[in-house]
Amino acid sequence: MQFGNYRPCVGIMLLNRDGLVFVGRRRNKKVPEHLRQGHEWQMPQGGIDVGEDPFQAALRELREETNVLSATLLAESPEWYTYDLPAESLRKSWRGRFQGQRQKWFALRFDGEESEIDIETPAGGQKPEFDAWRWESIHRLVELIVPFKRPVYEEVVRTFGHLAGPQQASRSDS
Known part of the structure; x- marks a missing residue:
């Protein structure tokens, strides 16, 4: 799967039962201070392997970054969103092969217990x-x-915003 000069990736909006979204603070301290200061929090995301289905890539990335397996698909973005890396990051990221990322986003409901979330020793080594x-x-x-990813996050919030309310109780016992 190739998209010109954009690296094919997925992003995951993981919502809990209260409609809140999982965010992680980037561990990479090599990011320039002006990009990191107050903007180091993000949702899970990552690359799509050659021949991999985007949804399967999203599940794999979620597990590799959070250890979460207990999640249900709520929605998929209707389109791919792109962002360009800042000029000062281009040569360092992906050895200059990509100018940015093209991302397919998925909204998932976290169905497990918080003890399942393990960012220190995530799955897959x-x-x-x-x-x-x-x-x-x-x-x-x-x-x-970070500012250069904001337009994508604005689209993701617009696309999945209706899912962010608390999960409604099931009426199966009526």
Whole structure:
């Protein structure tokens, strides 16, 4: 799967039962201070492997970054969103092969217990992406992300905003 000069990726909006969104604080301290200061929080995301289905990539990335398996698909973004890396990051990221990312986003409901979330020793032997995590209001996501990713987060919030309310109790016992 190739998209010109954009790296194919997925993003995951993981919502808890109260309609709050999982955000992790980027562990990478090599990010320039002006990009990191107050903008180091993000939702899970990552690359799509060659031949991998985007939804399967989203489940894999979620597990590799958070250890979460207990999640149900709520929605998929109707389109792919792109962002360009800042000029000072282009040569360092992905050895200059991509100018940015093209992302397919998925909204998932976290169905497990919080003890399932493990950012220190995530599944698959991956290096930890995050050094802290929390549940956050969907309305704060845009201000928490690095400025060059804001237009994508604005689209994601617009696309999945209706899902951010508390989960309704099941009426199966009526």
